[in-house]
Amino acid sequence: MNQPLAYIHPEAKIAQNVVVEPFTTIDKDVEIGEGTWIGPNVTIMSGARIGRNCKIFPGAVISATPQDLKFAGEKTTVHIGDNTVIRECVTVNRGTVDRLRTVVGANCLLMAYVHIAHDCIIGDNCILANTVQVAGHVEIGDYAIVGGSSAVHQFVRVGQHAMISGGSLIRKDVPPFVKAGREPLTYSGINSIGLRRRGFSDQKISEIQQLYRLLFLSGLNNAAALDQIELELSPSPERDEVVNFIRNSGRGVIKGYSRNGNGISE
Known part of the structure; x- marks a missing residue:
């Protein structure tokens, strides 16, 4: 009508x-x-x-x-x-x-x-x-959530199932399955609640958590962490999605959380 x-x-x-x-x-x-x-x-x-x-x-x-x-x-x-x-x-x-x-x-x-x-x-x-x-x-993957008043820099990529805090300045790529917040924008854990709501099993969520422990909390640089992930974790769509996302990042990915507040993993 x-x-x-x-x-x-x-x-x-x-x-x-x-x-x-x-x-x-x-x-x-x-x-x-x-x-x-x-x-x-x-x-x-x-x-x-x-x-x-x-x-x-x-x-x-x-x-x-x-x-x-x-x-x-x-x-x-x-x-x-x-x-x-x-x-x-x-x-x-x-x-x-x-x-x-x-x-x-x-x-x-x-x-x-x-x-x-x-x-x-x-x-x-x-x-x-x-x-x-x-x-x-900008590319934003399926099921991603971006909080209010956030600004996304040109050419940035946000991975699937990521959740980003409101008011964020998103200058670097945000990998799949994670939560991100603070300034500068940093890794804040995986989006476990969102993943459960979308049918991910507890085992699969644990695998994703282990992947990001190696990436952000092991003290390794990204290249070495990705090699370790491929060595220690069995192939899966989720593992391969994260590995390929980070290897193909043009702007670099956000850093892990640090206690000194500078966005660099300790």
Whole structure:
């Protein structure tokens, strides 16, 4: 049901049962899937690809051009997965020539005033709390949670099932399955409660804890710790995910907690 006070470009592809509330603008080259609700005063610009059963609240702007001075008008897109909720005044910018798209996965919750910059890849089932600011080219894995008012530096990667404290400055990569907090951002243990809620067994959680003891608490540098992990721990999807994540880190990973507060493991 489309309100007469909404503007929908005649070339936009809108499923029959999409609800568009008054004073919303939907540009051409937009696709919106079945069951999605678009609240009032939403702006959806060219290049948006929005899935089924999404909810987009007032003031959100989806698929605006990137805030990147290198952007030269290339044809790029934003992809929003099924069942994702986008709250008030969220902004999601489309991609640049780097990846040609920005992606927010399925079943995500982007709380009020979140910003997702160009070329970001946000996995499925992620939660970004109020006013999280995500710079360009960031990757956030499935089930990750980023606390409110956090800022994510460009090109940073956040691993799957990670949980990051509110107000964090995220300058380094955050490995999978961990909690991170403090300033500078440091390892604070594994996200055991979140993992249990998602069906990880106690044995699997113990294996992940042992992995991070070797990485952050053994006194070894990362390269030596990864060798030790591969020597002592049997192959598993979780072990290999962590090892590959750290070996492929471009910005380096956060450090282990230290008593002297400098973010360096003792």
